[in-house]
Amino acid sequence: VRVVGCVGPLLQTQESLRPFLESCLPLLWNDLSLNSEQLRWLVAIGVLVEILKVVSGPAFEPLQGVYFNHLLESCHPGGFFTPTRSFEVRKAALEGVGVCASHGGAAFHPHVPASVALCTAILATEMANEDDAHELGIRDRAASTLAEICKHHRDKVPKFMEVLSLWMDWLPITTLEECxxxxxxxxxxxxxxxxxxxxxxxxxxxxxxxxxxxxxxxxxxxxxxxxxxxxxxxxxxxxxxxxxxxxxxxxxxxxxxxxxxxxxx
Known part of the structure; x- marks a missing residue:
């Protein structure tokens, strides 16, 4: 996880690293299974998100096309027929959805309804423990992702004012400074x-x-x-x-x- 944390700063200063890291993505993701350790999911998502942050224009759409549904699925808590995902994995995946919303342009439009539904469901779900930092953090990240969607794809958000009302009910954000x-x-x-x-x-x-x-x-x-x-x-x-x-x-x-x-x- 510490290595993943270094990927972003490295990509900001060493653009030549990006092709190598992109070539690693299929290896990271194809090797995952529903029963993979949470840490492996976190590494795969973290590397992908850091790459997405520095990619723009024509290079972004292929990455979004391949990996967006994986990100969206990773935002869900799991359970029943799939292992429960950790809050850290879900938060990282939600950040990835937010990056896609801010960088994806028109190619993100088909993903708006599902992304909005995901974020609003998280915000609308009653908290089991209002003092739990993990529960607060996942909702703060969902609010931040929803903010990116509303900013960049306002005209595509179903029932936009209703979504804004639900989003406003979660503000102000008090735990995650970035969010x-x-x-x-x-x-x-x-x-x-x-x-x-x-x-x-x-x-x-x-x-x-x-x-x-x-x-x-x-x-x-x-x-x-x-x-x-x-x-x-x-x-x-x-x-x-x-x-x-x-x-x-x-x-x-x-x-x-x-x-x-x-x-x-």
């Missing part, structure tokens, strides 16, 4: 682009989410800080009655955080 960055940035972009803007019934929920992100207690990237501050400034520019209505549904700490975000440069 939090993705989800909160996409949320702000959807405000800017309209679906979650002030005319949306979900806009009060957006303000509540931002209100739960304290700019004084956590560090945020410059890009996310600017987007969050822009949403708050957009809200403040609304007619007073409308703004008062939105703010009335927030508690004191949320209103205080919104005020702080509005003062960000």
């Amino acid at each position: 939090a960055e993705t989800c909160h940035m996409v949320m702000c972009e959807l405000v800017r682009d309209g679906p979650l803007g002030p005319a949306s019934p979900l806009f009060p929920r957006v303000l509540s989410v931002i209100g739960q992100l304290d700019p004084e207690e956590e560090e945020y990237s410059e890009g996310l800080t600017q987007l969050l501050a822009a949403v708050v400034r957009q809200a403040k520019a609304l007619p007073p009655d409308q703004l008062r209505k939105f703010m009335g549904g927030l508690d004191k700490s949320e209103r205080r955080s919104l005020e702080a975000w509005g003062q960000q440069a």
Whole structure:
């Protein structure tokens, strides 16, 4: 697993390694069986995902065509006639689906319904233990993957506003920093682009989410800080009655955080 963690940085600096690693993918995947150890699944998925992250354009589609269904299947928990998959394997596979959504272009369109159904099912399933880090992590990753789908393939998402509503119910993300960055940035972009803007019934929920992100207690990237501050400034520019209505549904700490975000440069 540590070796897999080095693959991404190596591919960023040593492009010549990619053909060799791609040639290893069939060996890694063809050697897997339902009864293979979870670690072997994790290695195969991890190497694939790191390759997908650095591939774009015409080179991406063949990889997606060969391996996407394997990724999608690996996201499921298993059971009954298949071995139970670990949370780590499922999270890695979900990340791969998200990478396909962000890099796959039009070739990903046929996969949108199944991918959305997978992510929404994970988010809608009641947690056996709300304090379990593994259960929280798999849902955070599903939310991040769903964010990528909604960002890049909005017009192909069935019942888009219903999906957004379910997704918003899981925000803010508090456990996985990478997933939090993705989800909160996409949320702000959807405000800017309209679906979650002030005319949306979900806009009060957006303000509540931002209100739960304290700019004084956590560090945020410059890009996310600017987007969050822009949403708050957009809200403040609304007619007073409308703004008062939105703010009335927030508690004191949320209103205080919104005020702080509005003062960000």
